[in-house]
Amino acid sequence: MTTPAGSAETNIPQAGPSAFDPHRPPERELLDDCVHCGFCLPTCPTYQLWGEEMDSPRGRILLMDLAAKGEIPLEGPFTEHIDRCLGCMACVTACPSGVQYDKLLESVRPQIERNVERERGDQLFRNAIFALFPYKRRLKAAALPGALYQRLRTVPAVRKLADKAIGRLATGGFSRLAAMESLLPPVTVREAFATLPVHTAAIGERRGRVALLSGCVQDVFFHRVNEATVRVLSAEGYDVEVPKDQQCCGALELHSGREESALGRARRTIARFERLDVDTIVTNVAGCGSSMKDYGHLMSDDPEWAERAKAFSARVKDVHEVLAALEPRAPRSPVGNMDASRGLRVAYHDACHLGHAQKVRAEPRAVLRSIPELDLVDIPEADLCCGSAGIYNMIMPEAADDLGKRKADNVRSVRPDVIVTANPGCLLQIGKHLASGPGEGPLPLLHPVQLLDASIRNVPVPRT
Amino acid sequence: MSLDPRAHAAFAAAVGAENIVDDPVRRRAYECDGLTGYRVVPDMVLLPRTAEEVAASVRVCHEHGIPFVARGAGTGLSGGALPVADGVVISLARLKRVLEVDPENRRAVVEPGVTNLEITGAAASHGLYYAPDPSSQQVCTIGGNVAENSGGAHCLKYGFTTNHVLSVEVVLPDGTLVTLGGDSPEQQGPDLRGVFLGSEGTLGITTKIVVRLLRTPETVRTLLADFPSVGEAGDVVSDIVAAGIVPAAVEMMDTLAIEAAEEAVHAGYTLGTPAALVVELDGPVEECDDQFEQVKVICDKHGCTRLHIAGSPEERAAIWRGRKAAFAAVGRISPDYFVQDGVVPRTRLAEVLGRIADMGSEAGIRVANVFHAGDGNLHPLVLYSAAAGETERAEKLSGQIAELCVELGGSLSGEHGIGTDKACSMPKMFSEDDLAVMQRVRTAFDADGICNPGKVLPTPRLCGERPGKYSPHPLEESGVIERL
Numbered sequence: 001m002t003t004p005a006g007s008a009e010t011n012i013p014q015a016g017p018s019a020f021d022p023h024r025p026p027e028r029e030l031l032d033d034c035v036h037c038g039f040c041l042p043t044c045p046t047y048q049l050w051g052e053e054m055d056s057p058r059g060r061i062l063l064m065d066l067a068a069k070g071e072i073p074l075e076g077p078f079t080e081h082i083d084r085c086l087g088c089m090a091c092v093t094a095c096p097s098g099v100q101y102d103k104l105l106e107s108v109r110p111q112i113e114r115n116v117e118r119e120r121g122d123q124l125f126r127n128a129i130f131a132l133f134p135y136k137r138r139l140k141a142a143a144l145p146g147a148l149y150q151r152l153r154t155v156p157a158v159r160k161l162a163d164k165a166i167g168r169l170a171t172g173g174f175s176r177l178a179a180m181e182s183l184l185p186p187v188t189v190r191e192a193f194a195t196l197p198v199h200t201a202a203i204g205e206r207r208g209r210v211a212l213l214s215g216c217v218q219d220v221f222f223h224r225v226n227e228a229t230v231r232v233l234s235a236e237g238y239d240v241e242v243p244k245d246q247q248c249c250g251a252l253e254l255h256s257g258r259e260e261s262a263l264g265r266a267r268r269t270i271a272r273f274e275r276l277d278v279d280t281i282v283t284n285v286a287g288c289g290s291s292m293k294d295y296g297h298l299m300s301d302d303p304e305w306a307e308r309a310k311a312f313s314a315r316v317k318d319v320h321e322v323l324a325a326l327e328p329r330a331p332r333s334p335v336g337n338m339d340a341s342r343g344l345r346v347a348y349h350d351a352c353h354l355g356h357a358q359k360v361r362a363e364p365r366a367v368l369r370s371i372p373e374l375d376l377v378d379i380p381e382a383d384l385c386c387g388s389a390g391i392y393n394m395i396m397p398e399a400a401d402d403l404g405k406r407k408a409d410n411v412r413s414v415r416p417d418v419i420v421t422a423n424p425g426c427l428l429q430i431g432k433h434l435a436s437g438p439g440e441g442p443l444p445l446l447h448p449v450q451l452l453d454a455s456i457r458n459v460p461v462p463r464t
Numbered sequence: 465m466s467l468d469p470r471a472h473a474a475f476a477a478a479v480g481a482e483n484i485v486d487d488p489v490r491r492r493a494y495e496c497d498g499l500t501g502y503r504v505v506p507d508m509v510l511l512p513r514t515a516e517e518v519a520a521s522v523r524v525c526h527e528h529g530i531p532f533v534a535r536g537a538g539t540g541l542s543g544g545a546l547p548v549a550d551g552v553v554i555s556l557a558r559l560k561r562v563l564e565v566d567p568e569n570r571r572a573v574v575e576p577g578v579t580n581l582e583i584t585g586a587a588a589s590h591g592l593y594y595a596p597d598p599s600s601q602q603v604c605t606i607g608g609n610v611a612e613n614s615g616g617a618h619c620l621k622y623g624f625t626t627n628h629v630l631s632v633e634v635v636l637p638d639g640t641l642v643t644l645g646g647d648s649p650e651q652q653g654p655d656l657r658g659v660f661l662g663s664e665g666t667l668g669i670t671t672k673i674v675v676r677l678l679r680t681p682e683t684v685r686t687l688l689a690d691f692p693s694v695g696e697a698g699d700v701v702s703d704i705v706a707a708g709i710v711p712a713a714v715e716m717m718d719t720l721a722i723e724a725a726e727e728a729v730h731a732g733y734t735l736g737t738p739a740a741l742v743v744e745l746d747g748p749v750e751e752c753d754d755q756f757e758q759v760k761v762i763c764d765k766h767g768c769t770r771l772h773i774a775g776s777p778e779e780r781a782a783i784w785r786g787r788k789a790a791f792a793a794v795g796r797i798s799p800d801y802f803v804q805d806g807v808v809p810r811t812r813l814a815e816v817l818g819r820i821a822d823m824g825s826e827a828g829i830r831v832a833n834v835f836h837a838g839d840g841n842l843h844p845l846v847l848y849s850a851a852a853g854e855t856e857r858a859e860k861l862s863g864q865i866a867e868l869c870v871e872l873g874g875s876l877s878g879e880h881g882i883g884t885d886k887a888c889s890m891p892k893m894f895s896e897d898d899l900a901v902m903q904r905v906r907t908a909f910d911a912d913g914i915c916n917p918g919k920v921l922p923t924p925r926l927c928g929e930r931p932g933k934y935s936p937h938p939l940e941e942s943g944v945i946e947r948l
Binding site: 066 | 485489492493494495496497500503537538539555557560577602603604727729789790793794795796799800801851
């Protein structure tokens with residue numbers, strides 16, 4: 001042989017048995033959809049950070065293809081580069097060929113969880129996250145010392161001590177724990193333990209009946225968003241049901257490849273909500289919405305659940321989709337800002353799981369524009385993830401920090417009075433990085449329905 | 465074969481060990497560019513961050529006789545960034561700073577990893593933009609544009625990359641850092657900048673580029689017109705030019721291309737129409753309005769079945785998104801495809817399209833057409849399925865189409881470059897003397913033949929052979945040569 005050769009085939013030949021197990025491996029047709037054009041590169045957060053092909057969507061798809069062709073194992077570099085993916089799905093939006101990277105990732109992550117043994121520390125940390133976040137009660141318990149701790153932090157001596165400890169954690173290789181700590185939002189005991197009414201009647205003539213998924217992190221750390229959602233829906237003519245015994249929808253686990261456990265939660269959620277006499281199942285969390293809309297696909301090969309899951313997913317809507325579908329009914333007042341000479345300048349951040357995963361972009365903007373004298377601005381590099389990405393900012397803190405800083409700089413560049421976004425993860429992540437950067441005082445970071453709620457009730461814009 | 469450990473250590477010293485990819489799995493991610501029909505796994509990938517690191521890397525290659533290939537975003541469609549066996553890939557993805565925007569002198573200084581569209585992004589606040597607009601402009605890098613002398617839809621009016629680059633800082637194949645060209649468009653002595661532009665990575669690696677910026681046009685008018693045949697649409701193009709109008713862009717798409725683009729972006733293209741033209745005029749308002757009316761009259765004269773004028777910047781953007789995503793969007797209607805890039809005299813558009821259609825049906829392979837009609841630059845997309853064993857037939861057809869363009873008085877490549885893909889067709893277009901002169905220019909820069917070897921010029925020993933699984937060369941089969 002004179003020249004060692006590469007493959008001359010557009011498609012890589014099958015070298016051996018696939019590295020994936022037979023349970024839902026990435027589908028061949030989906031892998032073949034990628035023509036390697038590279039249009040995904042500019043919107044991929046990890047390619048933007050590191051400029052490496054292995055950390056780009058087309059690079060990851062190539063690695064998946066190689067694994068399926070039996071050329072590379074799942075252990076090692078393959079797992080590393082799939083782990084580094086934020087799952088933001090910006091590539092799905094950017095792809096001209098219609099590659100369903102979301103479906104590919106959804107089948108590959110469980111393969112890794114099943115077949116690759118993680119390093120012990122990594123495994124323990126992941127277990128800890130999933131033993132905490134999907135459980136509202138545990139989160140509340142965690143929030144209580146959190147609340148106490150945050151009050152204590154106002155005492156200078158305590159703050160100094162705590163900062164030292166966190167610094168040591170960060171330098172001592174415990175940066176993941178430090179990242180988790182620094183994301184803890186200020187929570188009051190009252191809020192952590194408040195509950196939503198089970199039935200709230202529509203104000204005026206009824207336009208529909210909806211059930212609200214109250215969420216886990218959302219309900220503990222952002223209970224006020226749920227309260228605003230219930231008020232707004234009711235003011236717009238919807239009966240709102242909030243089942244008390246609802247549980248986690250499984251989004252965090254689903255997006256991390258913990259398939260079995262996520263499916264269990266999905267089934268419980270379907271079972272709890274399907275017996276309610278409502279038109280729509282509403283969520284105000286982008287991540288929960290994207291997973292619940294996916295149940296139908298997720299359970300398509302489960303004879304017992306396929307139909308129920310499909311019917312459930314068809315009824316799921318993001319709160320903005322519900323609100324934008326009908327003409328606004330409740331009168332809106334302008335939401336004031338300090339400087340009455342102009343309208344409130346609001347920057348809307350597209351949460352990836354709402355914009356990219358659910359393609360809900362116009363609706364939140366339409367809802368915000370229904371507020372008089374509101375100046376809605378877009379954020380530069382809006383397609384780029386803020387680095388929150390479910391549990392990503394806890395397991396990949398350095399990359400998440402780089403993205404968070406970049407997002408904060410982009411937010412500052414449009415000089416908003418308020419930032420709104422429809423996902424608790426984004427709120428926490430952007431809040432953290434806006435607070436740590438330059439700027440005059442903290443900017444209010446809200447869910448869009450909180451602004452709408454203030455407008456309908458004609459009260460000042462809340463600070464948090 | 466793996467690299468000499470001494471070379472490995474020298475590369476690590478040049479860019480830092482953490483900026484080297486040498487793991488066998490990770491290297492696979494660099495085995496091809498946008499032309500996936502050719503794959504070669506490099507021995508190593510280097511990710512330098514500065515021009516100095518690029519120069520240091522190339523010096524190591526020079527000292528150890530290791531071939532190297534520069535890579536930007538890896539979106540090229542002629543295999544120009546295909547790695548070479550036993551060689552290294554030098555990625556410019558991390559040299560991505562816009563160093564300076566100088567609105568007074570209408571120029572910008574950028575690193576090679578900056579994308580084409582990012583230059584316009586950096587200049588936009590000054591009312592300026594960078595004119596060449598390859599369809600992949602949101603992802604392709606300026607370094608790659610320099611290497612390929614890239615074009616784009618608007619090159620009809622504004623010219624190619626070479627018309628917009630004042631100077632380039634280049635690492636020559638021996639590792640020296642030089643600047644070709646200068647601040648003024650005209651330089652004394654031979655135009656080495658001009659030689660370098662479009663040399664497809666065979667003369668060195670660009671590390672800094674000074675580009676010209678233009679003022680954003682006062683107004684832009686875009687229309688989308690459907691026609692009963694590609695012939696009629698082609699006549700419209702000729703008539704527009706004959707009327708003395710210089711459109712900013714004239715693009716044509718046929719039924720298959722429209723189907724793919726419409727499915728990808730829903731821009732309002734008419735499904736099923738045999739041909740559609742996108743005509744864009746830009747400049748002063750009065751001039752645009754006046755010429756726009758003339759264009760509409762010409763369209764009507766040739767049996768235009770639907771004329772749609774973009775009513776808003778969003779609509780205009782959607783039309784262009786459809787056109788610019790068309791190649792990749794073809795992935796929706798075919799599992800695999802080859803893109804050709806031939807050029808024909810504009811007057812022979814209808815003829816060449818007819819012949820391509822005939823060749824396609826003869827081969828039993830579908831061909832979609834989307835192209836820069838204004839300058840006769842065709843982009844036939846040869847659609848096939850590798851899984852169904854159509855690769856060879858499609859590849860043959862693709863080569864025949866390129867050579868047909870030469871036969872009709874055109875050329876092999878309008879803007880994608882010769883690269884790996886069309887090197888073997890070069891003798892169809894150039895005489896032995898032509899090729900020998902090109903080779904001498906090349907060796908003047910790269911005496912050792914380590915800079916993107918095997919690209920552009922046919923290598924006699926290998927021509928007719930291709931990287932890939934071994935198959936005997938025709939001359940081997942006939943007993944003229946033997947494999948060592």
